[in-house]
Amino acid sequence: MGSQRFALRRAWIVAALATLAMLFGTLSTLAQERPHAGAVVTIGDLARGISDAYLPFLSEFEAETGIRVEVEQLSFGALFDKMMLEFAAGTGYYDIVYLSPGFMATLIDAGYVITLDEYFDAHGLDTERFLAAAIDINRYGPDDAVWAYPYLADTSVFLYRLDLFQDPDERAAFRERYGYELPLPTIDAPMTTDQFLDVAEFFTRGDMYGFAYPQGGTAYGNLHILPWVWTFGGEYYDADFNATLDDPRVVEAFRFAQRLQAFQPAGSLGWDYGDHIPMLCDGRLAMTAGWFHIGLDANNPDVCPAVAGAIGYAPPPYAPSSGLDHGFTVLGGGGLAVTADSANPDAAFTFLTWLFADEERALAWYLSGGAATLSAVYDAPEVTEAWPWARDFFPVANHLLATTTKQRPTVPNSNEIFEVMAETWHNVALGRLTPEEAARSAHTRVDALLRAIR
Numbered sequence: 001m002g003s004q005r006f007a008l009r010r011a012w013i014v015a016a017l018a019t020l021a022m023l024f025g026t027l028s029t030l031a032q033e034r035p036h037a038g039a040v041v042t043i044g045d046l047a048r049g050i051s052d053a054y055l056p057f058l059s060e061f062e063a064e065t066g067i068r069v070e071v072e073q074l075s076f077g078a079l080f081d082k083m084m085l086e087f088a089a090g091t092g093y094y095d096i097v098y099l100s101p102g103f104m105a106t107l108i109d110a111g112y113v114i115t116l117d118e119y120f121d122a123h124g125l126d127t128e129r130f131l132a133a134a135i136d137i138n139r140y141g142p143d144d145a146v147w148a149y150p151y152l153a154d155t156s157v158f159l160y161r162l163d164l165f166q167d168p169d170e171r172a173a174f175r176e177r178y179g180y181e182l183p184l185p186t187i188d189a190p191m192t193t194d195q196f197l198d199v200a201e202f203f204t205r206g207d208m209y210g211f212a213y214p215q216g217g218t219a220y221g222n223l224h225i226l227p228w229v230w231t232f233g234g235e236y237y238d239a240d241f242n243a244t245l246d247d248p249r250v251v252e253a254f255r256f257a258q259r260l261q262a263f264q265p266a267g268s269l270g271w272d273y274g275d276h277i278p279m280l281c282d283g284r285l286a287m288t289a290g291w292f293h294i295g296l297d298a299n300n301p302d303v304c305p306a307v308a309g310a311i312g313y314a315p316p317p318y319a320p321s322s323g324l325d326h327g328f329t330v331l332g333g334g335g336l337a338v339t340a341d342s343a344n345p346d347a348a349f350t351f352l353t354w355l356f357a358d359e360e361r362a363l364a365w366y367l368s369g370g371a372a373t374l375s376a377v378y379d380a381p382e383v384t385e386a387w388p389w390a391r392d393f394f395p396v397a398n399h400l401l402a403t404t405t406k407q408r409p410t411v412p413n414s415n416e417i418f419e420v421m422a423e424t425w426h427n428v429a430l431g432r433l434t435p436e437e438a439a440r441s442a443h444t445r446v447d448a449l450l451r452a453i454r
Helices: 002-033 049-065 076-089 104-109 117-122 132-136 162-166 168-178 193-202 217-231 248-261 266-270 277-281 292-298 345-356 359-367 375-379 381-386 393-403 414-429 435-453
Strands: 040-046 068-074 096-099 149-154 157-161 287-290 311-314 332-338
Touching: 040 076, 040 345, 049 068, 049 345, 049 359, 068 076, 076 096, 096 104, 096 345, 132 149, 132 332, 132 393, 149 345, 157 162, 157 292, 157 393, 162 168, 162 311, 168 193, 193 248, 193 287, 217 248, 217 414, 248 414, 248 435, 277 287, 277 292, 287 292, 292 393, 311 393, 332 345, 345 359, 359 375, 359 381, 375 381, 375 393, 414 435
Parallel strands: 040 068, 040 096
Antiparallel strands: 096 332, 149 332, 157 287, 157 311
16 A cells, blocks of 8 residues: 555656656746846837837737837937936936937947947848848948947938929920920939029919928028038038038038028928928928928828829939039938947847838838838838828839938037038028128038047
């Protein structure tokens, strides 16, 4: 009897050990498959549609990986101030932060974020899967390191009233007045800057303006004048950080922008971004420009019913005097950077890869209000099905990202440079400075700012 009880006890022990072995094996497998389970990743992002659009994915990510992601959405200025406070205090509060070109140099030079090149290599991620512009906007430094995960790549697309440009009476009147055919700008045949001025003048009549673009404050004052400086062949500074604004090409850019201002609403000099959209939608602008979301909406009958179906898309005009065959637009957007004091950098990169490098999820994010940084997303048929009124937009958008975009100056005091350029441009537009005086003044002031980093 005792031997039977011993045998039963031994069998129970063996079974229990086998069960424990299976349990530990399962736990071991789970640990391997979910190596960062239990980690919390906190993101500091801008409060806007593309960040709203990825919030619904967070519960699925946590269920799959065991990593909880918390998102703090703030305005641009509030996010920068909060980041700088947390970084200075060394709290490790943020694991991921939005990295804007406007403060990229500040965060990188202070050592607050880490380069992601080694992470891309370790995960076997080919950066060529992403739009080149989405990678380029996150490069910085002499070795062109990538400092943030591709998140948003954008630029200005030029929009024009295709119905007006194709109208036989308008075309005849333009030919009579200017002696040549009213141009229809395309990817292969952009307008010249002289043609652009003629067209803007021609369509400025009654309550219609030939062109309009926001120019208020530092941000949009600079965003207005910078592309024209580039288009005429100028730059703010050279590779050695010497100002290059005392250049005839910069004078030419100021002179062009001054002439163009005569065909814009007087209030545009103080407009914030988006203030031009009502005039576009009610048909009072012959030409304008805007980030991609405006291009997507311009022909949407639910957004701009008065002009839906009548808006054409075009590259920016080019200046033949520059020797270049295209104009320039500012590369917009930014990336999501992993912070240097994050306690969970691997978990942070896991999230970024899980959402933004997976084609199916990245497409779902884009269709729900996100951005497109994977080339495959822009090429997906679901995209043109979602925006049937914008089929002609996507080829132009891809062309602009590949051809006309340039990264705005990214130095530690870039915002101070932008303040100088916006103020200088406003003084030209208001007649307080001639283009020649503006170029000399901006050169002196910008060179003084650059002296600190030479």
